[in-house]
Amino acid sequence: MATGATDSKPVRWHILVFLLPAVLVYSAFMIIPLGSTLYQAFFSKAWAFVGIANFEMLFTDARYSQSFWNALRNNTWFFIIHMLVQNPIGILLAALLSNPRLRLRGFYRTVFFIPTILSFVIVGFVWKLILSPTWGVSQGLLKSVGLQWLFQPWLGKEDYALTALSLISVWQFIGIPMMLIYAALLSIPDEVIEAAECDGITGWNQFFKIQLPLVLPAIGIVSILTFVGNFNAFDLVYVAQGAVAGPNFSTDLLGTLLYRTFFGFQLQLGDRAMGSTIAAVMFLIILTGVCIYLFAVQNRLTRYQF
Amino acid sequence: MSAATRSPWRSIASHAVLLSYTLIALFPVFVIVINSFKSRKAIFSSPLSLPDAQTFSLIGYETVMKRGDFPLYFQNSLIVTVVSLVFVLLFGAMAAFALSEYRFKGNTLMGLYLAVGIMIPIRLGTVAILQIMVATGLVNTLWALILIYTAQGLPLSIFILSEFMKTVSNDLKNAGRIDGLSEYKIFFTLVLPLVRPSMATVAVFTMIPIWNDLWFPLIIAPSEATKTVTLGAQMFIGQFQTDWNGVLSALALAILPVLVLYLIFSRQLIRGITSGAVK
Numbered sequence: 316m317a318t319g320a321t322d323s324k325p326v327r328w329h330i331l332v333f334l335l336p337a338v339l340v341y342s343a344f345m346i347i348p349l350g351s352t353l354y355q356a357f358f359s360k361a362w363a364f365v366g367i368a369n370f371e372m373l374f375t376d377a378r379y380s381q382s383f384w385n386a387l388r389n390n391t392w393f394f395i396i397h398m399l400v401q402n403p404i405g406i407l408l409a410a411l412l413s414n415p416r417l418r419l420r421g422f423y424r425t426v427f428f429i430p431t432i433l434s435f436v437i438v439g440f441v442w443k444l445i446l447s448p449t450w451g452v453s454q455g456l457l458k459s460v461g462l463q464w465l466f467q468p469w470l471g472k473e474d475y476a477l478t479a480l481s482l483i484s485v486w487q488f489i490g491i492p493m494m495l496i497y498a499a500l501l502s503i504p505d506e507v508i509e510a511a512e513c514d515g516i517t518g519w520n521q522f523f524k525i526q527l528p529l530v531l532p533a534i535g536i537v538s539i540l541t542f543v544g545n546f547n548a549f550d551l552v553y554v555a556q557g558a559v560a561g562p563n564f565s566t567d568l569l570g571t572l573l574y575r576t577f578f579g580f581q582l583q584l585g586d587r588a589m590g591s592t593i594a595a596v597m598f599l600i601i602l603t604g605v606c607i608y609l610f611a612v613q614n615r616l617t618r619y620q621f
Numbered sequence: 622m623s624a625a626t627r628s629p630w631r632s633i634a635s636h637a638v639l640l641s642y643t644l645i646a647l648f649p650v651f652v653i654v655i656n657s658f659k660s661r662k663a664i665f666s667s668p669l670s671l672p673d674a675q676t677f678s679l680i681g682y683e684t685v686m687k688r689g690d691f692p693l694y695f696q697n698s699l700i701v702t703v704v705s706l707v708f709v710l711l712f713g714a715m716a717a718f719a720l721s722e723y724r725f726k727g728n729t730l731m732g733l734y735l736a737v738g739i740m741i742p743i744r745l746g747t748v749a750i751l752q753i754m755v756a757t758g759l760v761n762t763l764w765a766l767i768l769i770y771t772a773q774g775l776p777l778s779i780f781i782l783s784e785f786m787k788t789v790s791n792d793l794k795n796a797g798r799i800d801g802l803s804e805y806k807i808f809f810t811l812v813l814p815l816v817r818p819s820m821a822t823v824a825v826f827t828m829i830p831i832w833n834d835l836w837f838p839l840i841i842a843p844s845e846a847t848k849t850v851t852l853g854a855q856m857f858i859g860q861f862q863t864d865w866n867g868v869l870s871a872l873a874l875a876i877l878p879v880l881v882l883y884l885i886f887s888r889q890l891i892r893g894i895t896s897g898a899v900k
Contacts (some may be wrong), residue, residue: 333719348746431651434833
């Protein structure tokens with residue numbers, strides 16, 4: 316199909332040659348495994364076709380449903396914290412950076428992106444150490460500003476651990492929303508801003524009435540990227556809290572649940588069929604999110620052509 | 622916000638906000654790096670002060686060198702990252718050229734097919750990927766990781782590169798055709814050199830997630846001989862949790878190379894994300 320041969324023209328083999336390596340590797344290690352994993356979600360461990368029984372078990376059977384709904388709830392909270400914290404901070408930093416007369420903007424830009432290039436392993440352990448009551452760095456810091464009562468072993472308490480991890484993840488990824496919004500702000504032509512100033516719209520008023528509406532598409536992209544990344548997250552929890560996502564599964568996400576179900580942990584044996592089922596549910600969640608974005612959000616956001 | 626700049630207070634306020642965020646972004650990294658050079662006692666007694674003649678110690682680094690095979694992990698990470706990168710760039714550029722240069726039946730469909738992977742994470746296919754790797758005997762080899770990361774990096778690289786390929790002048794390519802150059806020659810000698818800057822951008826984008834990935838090394842290649850730095854550091858730290866010197870040094874060792882590389886290439890990366898908007 317890729318050769319594009321028509322009756323009159325000779326076969327253009329070079330098109331095939333150009334496409335083949337990419338299509339082969341991509342199909343063999345991405346599309347086929349994805350399809351095969353989805354397919355296996357409909358089969359039992361012994362390869363018998365079971366229809367949607369695996370999904371039923373995941374949603375309702377006591378062995379799975381509790382951890383599944385827990386992971387889904389946690390994952391949703393994880394995403395909500397990201398949206399609530401990362402977008403305002405990202406917008407604020409981007410707005411400050413986009414001021415053309417700001418000095419040191421290159422420096423700030425570079426620094427704010429440093430956490431983003433570090434791996435989850437580093438980020439997870441670094442924060443685990445810093446928040447550890449054994450070391451006492453954060454107690455010491457809070458004490459120096461008179462806020463030592465605020466200190467808690469955040470990662471060790473069921474009530475706070477997930478929120479603390481979400482904030483760590485925000486700390487790590489803030490560079491991406493900041494940069495994308497920053498780029499959108501820079502692409503607003505000067506005439507638009509000048510026109511606003513002529514009309515007496517300045518400062519924060521100008522920002523909320525002129526710039527913010529113009530960068531909404533960028534915020535939309537940031538949101539969908541965050542959504543996909545969050546519902547597929549695994550590394551940070553695994554590093555900071557282990558595969559059992561402690562304390563008491565309070566930081567369990569779909570990614571860590573998939574890992575434990577597929578590979579097993581402690582006394583539970585790995586289960587390929589249920590692993591595939593969880594992967595299939597994650598696929599559906601992400602697909603739904605992406606479709607909502609592509610068909611509902613993206614079309615409604617007004618794009619301004621300059 | 623040009624009105625804002627006219628007032629010195631506004632400018633001071635923005636620097637105050639930006640500087641406080643600089644502190645938040647850098648503080649954790651800074652604390653880890655300075656403490657990795659201290660003796661165990663100093664790590665606990667004064668975690669926030671710089672190492673001095675009394676507290677300076679390399680004991681942590683010695684433990685890391687003795688107990689973990691970090692040079693090997695680095696080598697593995699380097700091989701995996703560089704080879705995957707070459708494949709992603711070469712195959713990606715070739716496919717992008719085919720899609721943007723030629724009109725053929727199924728062009729749009731092929732473009733869509735290749736774009737699916739931008740949004741759907743490859744991780745969701747892990748169950749079947751492991752089965753494939755077991756069946757082909759590639760488990761615990763660097764090739765397994767290279768193939769997976771190539772597949773993972775291709776969609777975005779094809780998408781970005783085909784945008785850039787469209788900007789290469791048709792006259793140039795047609796002049797080459799009149800001179801009798803083959804389509805391959807046109808691609809490799811005329812087009813490829815012209816899109817080199819955008820390939821650098823794609824390279825930085827592709828490199829970071831590969832170097833930092835924990836999931837696939839953990840699942841597909843966890844053997845001692847194939848551990849990457851990310852996995853090696855994770856396992857080392859897990860094992861030596863109570864050896865604070867060792868843990869801090871392992872972290873510092875994992876941070877520094879990436880940091881140095883980033884500082885060298887940060888312009889490229891930032892320009893890539895902001896796609897040229899940054900002047």
